[in-house]
Amino acid sequence: MFEVFFSQVKDKVLISEQEQNLVKTFFSPKKIRKKQYLLQEGDVCKHLAFVEKGLLRSYSVDERGTEHMIHFAWEGWWMADILSFLSAEPSTYFIDAIEESELLLISFQGFEEMLLKVPVMERYFRILFQNNIISKERRLIQSLAYSAEEKYLHLLANNPKLVQKIPQNLIASYLGITPETLSRIKRKIKQ
Amino acid sequence: MFEVFFSQVKDKVLISEQEQNLVKTFFSPKKIRKKQYLLQEGDVCKHLAFVEKGLLRSYSVDERGTEHMIHFAWEGWWMADILSFLSAEPSTYFIDAIEESELLLISFQGFEEMLLKVPVMERYFRILFQNNIISKERRLIQSLAYSAEEKYLHLLANNPKLVQKIPQNLIASYLGITPETLSRIKRKIKQ
DNA sequence: CTTTTTTATTGATATAGGTCAATGCTATTT
């Protein structure tokens, strides 16, 4: 159950067997079906979810009813509404499963306790958050600086796995363009 | 010199006098003139900068020569290219001073050493990074979901200090719109 | 204080990408 999890953690920090056993006690496994919600707008995000298997997405829905993809998470990635999780405020996001998934959940209390009892995990999350900042910053710059076509080409070049795994309409939303525009870009590129 | 700094730190974590004195040893003060660069594209970002006084900006310049504002930092805020700082890769950003500023600089080595020797600072930065993720995520969603006018109204509502302090052309760039468009939006709002 | 440089405003025009609607595909579901 924790194979993917600890291989991820070990990529970033050194962690002993003892620490690993302690860390395990803070998590509980959960299976979630395709299209099932893990979080709905208005609810407080009670857990951080680590994806052992499957595929999740988070998104917000604006006043016009349009969805905006925030994040995709497959094997080895985390998913949550961090703002809601940390502040206990109601979320403005939805999280659901694109594919049937197996998750490891940790509550806010568990998270805080784990970080205090296992300092190496404080370090792990600091590093994780660092990396997250970097990728968000990149995405932001791309959304400001590039045309729809350039954004798609960047994604193809830098995140081919995402393009393979994720349905086109969700990729369009992730890039901040319409599915029609993405379809036209793809046609144009082929020639 | 460290007044603003420790008042910021104390907002987020509990820190003893002893720890404060140790932390101080890792920083060196620096004054920087208006329009002076702290970082230029191609250089490695050698320091995290804490702004005790003044105003900095970071931005990237695309192939067309257009600037894209990434971040503004005034009293109590941090500034760096985190990616370059952490990875020691050449930066793709510029950082310069909008106003004459007083900074506290910490090197990468100093940073790593400080986090190991003063664990409460590891915690401080984890919290700082969390908050950064949240604000980047918000900005990203706004850039995807909202029109130019909506983005400006959001900024006015949620970040009035930024609108007051920062010249209009830089605000336009921060919002991903042209100065002309921002000017027209302002005229429209006035009526 | 005057000159020079930088920034903001305004107008005219162009365009990338959105919206709406129809049709054809691809997956689920029964």
Place this chain on the structure above:
DNA sequence: AAATAGCATTGACCTATATCAATAAAAAAG
């Protein structure tokens, strides 16, 4: 395997915002 629902593609048209250009206003420099 047939039926149904959800996606992708394509075309016609529209709109928000960019671009270019010319002043006007404000700020910095001498």
